[in-house]
Amino acid sequence: MKMTAMSLHTITIHEAAVRLARKEISSVDLTRAVLSRIEEVEPRIRAYLALLPEDAFRTAEAADARRRQGKARGPLDGIPLAIKDNLCTRGIETTCASKILKGFVPPYDATVIGKLRAAGAVFVGKTNMDEFAMGSSTENSAFQQTKNPWAQDRIPGGSSGGSAAAVAADACLGALGSDTGGSIRQPAACCGIVGLKPTYGRVSRYGLVAFASSLDQIGPLAKDVEDTALLLAAIGGHDSKDSTSADLPVPNYRAALARGVKGLKVGIPKEYFVEGMDPSVEAAVRVAVRTIEGLGAEAVEVSLPHTEYAIAAYYILATSEASSNLARYDGIKYGFRAEGAKDLLDLYQKTRSEGFGAEVKRRIMLGTYSLSAGYYEAYYRKAQQVRTLIKGDFDRAFERVDVILTPTAPTPAFRLGEKVDDPLQMYLSDIFTISVNLAGIPALSLPCGFSPEGLPIGLQVLGKPFGEETIFRTACAYEQATEWYRRRPPL
Template structure:
């Protein structure tokens, strides 16, 4: 334990510096220079988290004892002269559908309300090995199915910019924890936009890497060909730092790919002059809010000032993305969620007489409405009479969508779109209208369909003062390229220091 006098001095300095407003990179430098300790930084983060948690409901569990123990261990290693990573001792959060050994992983569902995994997800092990400090597990739409974090079985999460509005979803808890400055970065999962959309709604950076760039081992499956673990951070440099520690081949995940992992942070300063960007007219037309359109065009002009060339292009098959996704994703969900039957693990109804009744009642009582809706859609589309008409045809259209991107990348280095067609809406506004909520994924879904990397970065505020996000989509495994482009924009945008007043 640190001496009390020293602890008091450090805490005073932390508060004087407004530590919550600093970036991960800035705090990392302070830790290395001995200006603050990991223990007191973590203690301050936990106090901040508990203080504003009643306003946001970002977390499903707060692991304060673990966090302080991890921070103390980092301080001891640093005191002994051991070389540590740039994220060592820095508080973070993890979406509650990523497995954590000995810590409940509920997927915000009654079905897994008391499930405690016996192992860590690969990304968790990787970050813990680098000295990451886990403050808690964050709220989400049940089994990551939703776009507002209102479909949690336990509570809705609120947007730090306006607590009467949603933070987006399904990773809304992770987004709110970073935007609310409870932690310095957080992990989410992205199946159709579930990192990028909440990043846009809450005014922070959100990255979905290329499918296969980061191991999915230990991520509770929703749509296995679409799911990817992603990162929330306060700025582009922070995102690059965390990605460097998470990326890479994993023998536990057959879909992870063995390709070189660049020094993402080291490559941020590269020149973007001469880069060519395509802007699909299909994602900047009907259905996109005028404030959002204006912000994207203004951002493109800022990039033009940096020597980036952009022009409007046509990607005609993108208009089929929503319909295609809502066949493929529910089909995969139907298959993945079949395991929750009341026999092996998870919730089991107490009211049954036959095996069939056990199955029916367990699944009916354990799953929420949105999850049951998607299971039903998927099961129907996979049934013998409709497989060819729906699922097989959707797979063919998915290939056409991917081909649109591949054709565009023959000429362009990146694609830019709005992250979402609108900004954050009011709690309860769309919960009874799932089709309207699904349309919020208009710009993000194509990226998952093609397995590409996509990043959302703040690019303005709408007339209500709510954040607007710009999405930068790169070629397969070109996270370095989109991070560099995002950094070039961030440097001149004037929106890097956007902060929710909470």
């Protein structure tokens, strides 16, 4: 297929890797195409908090030089990527979309950033997000509102809304995000792309600004399943700097893609098809299940009986951990410091009150309350016990099935401003993604259709711990059979 330089930004990572290897294009061509696409769409989408054209061209030139000398490093060498702004990038401002980290320039790279640099990736910019990754719409950014490329009066999802919108708008070839309760999968669903939350421990979190440490995981957002697998292979693995990273080999995920679903058992949890769900979402997911059955898998009903308690348990555990993790923002060592404090306590209070946005304060308050004397047993410990029950639901279901299929979100992308004044309604939109983080299992969202208004719908594929290969097999077979992923937003 002949492709003009003008449309280069639309290709996938694996397509670009082939063309780079054949020397049909250069990384500088690719980087230029992506940066000019950003210039074209960014005024409408606002996915990026910072653009890095100089760094990008410098690394692209280095990648081209390596290739000329026959020393190309692999499929990511010279590929333009976007990075969520809660991943530390040495020498490049990292804000978490928070006023309290404005001006913070990390003196080190996150492990995933170091791995991508070593693979030759080109970073075009840092993407917008909900402040400290707390939110489901990217409306909690202290700096700007990212729009959904499919409908600019809609949210892109969150908290990795900038990364998802950038991928969907062809304003990068792929991106990294982070997922604590759905923050990769839900924006991937809202923007019609693929997003994976790997198993807890699959990817090192060293250099990821911590939100809820027992739940956080870094993962890829991409245009198709193969790119998602490529990116996971590049960032996965054990790291001595993150003692929760698992000391397990990283499989050849790409080799798993073509294995198909014949003989796989897929579970359909009855608790995930509930009242209040958008009819177009339910219909699209049911059709997707039949499609996967048609490809040779066997679908069986499973039960995850504690599903309805997941949001309550999550919002106790995540906010408790956040209240502890965010205690470090005190205005002393880095970031924002308030003016005019009369003593140290006043400095802490002024800095934190002026530096954090409303949702972050709300979660710090909820977490501090749950952990405070007299409430710990009733809230925090109770939520940890419920977490055990939720994990047990998955353990039992996965004795019978290889993967579980669910909707990613109960509705397509909602309207900007629709839920900002009602935090509980915003939390309830995470109903299908949160249990996965509590159980620590991997899950991927991929496009499975469109609503009558033309908004993308996401299918979620859940796997056993470290069962990413089976997820990729299932998702790739479905994707190749349906090709929803080929649709692009009218931008």
